[in-house]
Amino acid sequence: MAEYYYMNGSYVDAAKAMIHVHTHAFLYGTAVFEGIRAYYNEEEKQLYAFRAPEHFERLINSSKIMMMKNPHTTEEYCDIVKKLLKKNNYKENCYIRPVIYKSGRNVGPGLYDNEDSFLIITNKMGDYIDLSKGLRVCVSSWRRNSDNAIPPRAKITGSYANAALIKTDAHNAGFDDAIVLDEAGNVTEGSAMNLFLVQKNRLVTSAQTDNILIGITRNTIIELARNVLGIQVEERTIDRSELYISDEAFYCGTGAQVSPITEIDGRKLGTGETGAISKELQKLYFDVVRGKIAKYKKWCMPVY
Numbered sequence: 001m002a003e004y005y006y007m008n009g010s011y012v013d014a015a016k017a018m019i020h021v022h023t024h025a026f027l028y029g030t031a032v033f034e035g036i037r038a039y040y041n042e043e044e045k046q047l048y049a050f051r052a053p054e055h056f057e058r059l060i061n062s063s064k065i066m067m068m069k070n071p072h073t074t075e076e077y078c079d080i081v082k083k084l085l086k087k088n089n090y091k092e093n094c095y096i097r098p099v100i101y102k103s104g105r106n107v108g109p110g111l112y113d114n115e116d117s118f119l120i121i122t123n124k125m126g127d128y129i130d131l132s133k134g135l136r137v138c139v140s141s142w143r144r145n146s147d148n149a150i151p152p153r154a155k156i157t158g159s160y161a162n163a164a165l166i167k168t169d170a171h172n173a174g175f176d177d178a179i180v181l182d183e184a185g186n187v188t189e190g191s192a193m194n195l196f197l198v199q200k201n202r203l204v205t206s207a208q209t210d211n212i213l214i215g216i217t218r219n220t221i222i223e224l225a226r227n228v229l230g231i232q233v234e235e236r237t238i239d240r241s242e243l244y245i246s247d248e249a250f251y252c253g254t255g256a257q258v259s260p261i262t263e264i265d266g267r268k269l270g271t272g273e274t275g276a277i278s279k280e281l282q283k284l285y286f287d288v289v290r291g292k293i294a295k296y297k298k299w300c301m302p303v304y
Contacts, residue, residue, distance in 0.1 A: 001089065002014070002015075003015075003088055003122075004084060004087045004088055005017040005084075005119060005120060005121045005122070006080055006084050006118075006119060006120040007117075007118075007119045008117050008118060008119070011083070011084060011087055014121075017119070017121070019101075019103070020105060022105040023101070023102075023103055023104075023105065024101075024102035024103065024104050024105065024106055024114055025099075025101035025102045025103065025157065028102070028109050028158065029156070029157050029158020029159075029161070030066065030101065030102040030109070030111060030114075030156075030157075030158065031099050031100065031101035031102065031156070031157040031158075032059060032062035032063050032065075032066055032068065032099070032100050032101075032154060032155055032156055032157070033059070033062075033097055033098065033099040033100075033155050033157060034055040034056065034058060034059045034096075034097065034098050034155060035055075035095065035096075035097055035155075035253075035254040035255060036049060036050065036051075036052055036055045036081070036095070036096040036097075036098070036254065037049075037050050037093065037094070037095055037096070037125070037254050037257075037289070038050065038085060038090070038093065038094050038095075038096060038303065039093050039289045039290045039291075039300075040090070040091060040092050040093055040094075040290075041290045041291055041292070044291065045091075045304070046291065046302050046303070046304055047085060047090055047091070047094075047302070047303040047304060048289065048290060048291045048300035048301060048302060048303070049078075049081060049082075049085070049096065049300070049301040049303060050289045050299060050300060050301075051216050051220065051299045052077075052078050052081055052096075052301045053074050053075075053078060053301075054216050054219070055098075055216055056074045056077040056078065056098070057074055058155070058214075058216065059077070059098060059100065059155075060074070061153075061154070062100075062154040062155050062156065063100050063116075065151055065153075065154040065156075066100075066111060066154065066156060067111045067112070068100050068102070068111075068116045069116045070100070071100070071116070071118045072118070077098065078301060080120065081096055081098075081120065081301075082301070082303050084096075084120055084122060085122065085303045086303060086304065088122055090122075090124065090303075092124055093124070093125055093126060094122055094123060094124050094125055095122065095123055095124075095125035095254075096120060096121075096122050097120065097121050097122070098118070098119070098120045099118070099119050099120070099121075099157075100116055100117070100118050101116070101117055101118075101119070101157075102114045102115070102116060103115050103116060103117035127257070128255035128256060128257070129176070129177075129251075129255070129256050129257070129259045131257065131258075131259060131260075131282070133262075133274075134260045134261060134262025134263070134272075134273065134274045135176040135177060135251070135259055135260065135261045135262065135263075136174075136175050136176050136261075136262070136263040137170065137175050137176055137177045137178055137179055137190070137261055137263070137264055137265075138170055138173060138175045138178050138179070138264070138265050139178065139179050139180075139181065139240060139243070139264070139265055140166045140169065140170060140178035140179065140180050140181070140191075141169070142162065142165050142166045142169065142178075142180065143180065143181060143182060143183050144162065144180045144181065144182050144188040144189070144211050144212075145159055145162050145211070146182060146183060146211050147209075147211055150162075152188070152211050152212055152213050153208075153212075153213060153214055155213065160192065163191045163192040166178050166180055166191040167191040167192070170191065177190050177191050177193075177251070178190065178191055179195060179243060179264065181240060182210065182211045185239075185240060186206070186210055186237050186238060186239065186240075187206055187210075187237075187238035187239070187240060187242070187243065188206055188210055188211050188212050189206060189212045189213065190251045190253075190256070192253065192255065192256075193215070193217075193251040193252060193253030193255065193256040193259070194206075194212060194213065194215040194217065194218040194251065194252050194253055195249065195250075195251055195252075196218075196221065196249065196250055196251075196252065197238070197242065197243070197246040197248070197249050198246060198247045198248035198249065198250075198275055198277050198278065199242070199245075199246050199247060200247070201231065201232075201277070202231060202232040202233065202234060203221075203222075203225050203231055203232070203233045203234065203277075204233075204234045204236065204238060204242070204246075205218065205222075205233070205234070205235055205238075206235070206236075206237070206238055207235050207236055207237060208235065210237055210238075215252065215253055216254070217252045217253050217254055217256075217257070217258075217285075218252055218253075220252075220285065220288070220299070221252050221258070221281060221285070222235075224281065224284055224285065224288065224296075225281065228284060228295075229277075229280060229281070229284070231277065243264045243265075244264060244265065244267045246269055247269065247270045247275060248260070248261075248269055248270055248274075248275030248276075248277055248278050249261040249264065249269055249278075250278045250281070250282075252285075257282075257285065257286075258278070258281055258282040258285045258286075260274040260275065260278040260279070260282065262274060288300075
């Protein structure tokens with residue numbers, strides 16, 4: 001069966017969805033994007049796109065930072081996604097990537113006098129990270145780009161060269177991923193996902209102003225921890241040494257979902273196994289994204 005993408009107002013055969021090699025976004029990294037997951041609920045025979053409006057609100061904010069014209073409202077974006085997923089007839093978990101990009105063929109990095117285009121690609125997607133075991137991670141020698149360089153709060157394609165260097169060096173050193181510090185030496189997040197620590201039965205995560213992506217999944221975990229599990233959450237600056245003395249840790253994000261960490265720089269956290277709070281939040285999260293928790297079904301956009 002043919003698969004479809006959405007490009008500038010049309011649903012097109014994925015095999016024919018092309019951009020020109022001179023496209024500004026390809027040559028200079030001048031695009032913004034989102035990553036959205038849709039989860040299939042087998043019992044309901046329903047596909048749920050998780051927190052799609054919030055993702056598109058962030059896409060709109062990213063486009064403002066990059067001086068791009070936004071082609072649609074949040075409601076229109078969601079409608080396009082529904083129609084695209086229906087056309088692709090997914091009956092399993094999948095991934096949605098909307099992109100606004102500088103589509104001019106200008107030579108030079110300027111964002112001005114440079115047209116904007118919009119597309120959405122989708123694909124079937126299971127677990128991005130192996131969730132059957134705890135992750136072994138290191139602290140990266142690379143630093144997170146700052147708000148006054150390439151703002152991490154915007155999902156700018158060019159900034160993911162930073163994540164690529166971090167992830168690759170960690171992999172080549174035998175680790176699953178890395179935790180990244182900013183230029184001041186404070187903890188930010190993982191290579192391309194947010195980070196939570198568990199300290200004395202409370203969650204600790206970096207402040208929104210500490211050069212992180214303000215994650216939709218991060219927001220979800222904070223809400224579930226506070227209002228379902230009754231766990232205190234602190235958003236604050238984190239020192240590197242706190243990583244080593246935490247009881248548990250986990251990554252979270254659209255790709256990472258909830259990925260427990262059991263070792264940092266050769267130091268085991270807690271017992272060296274996935275911690276109880278990480279397990280509880282992971283289970284709750286997977287119930288929520290499949291529309292199984294009535295209170296949070298509002299976050300799940302049905303496709304069929």
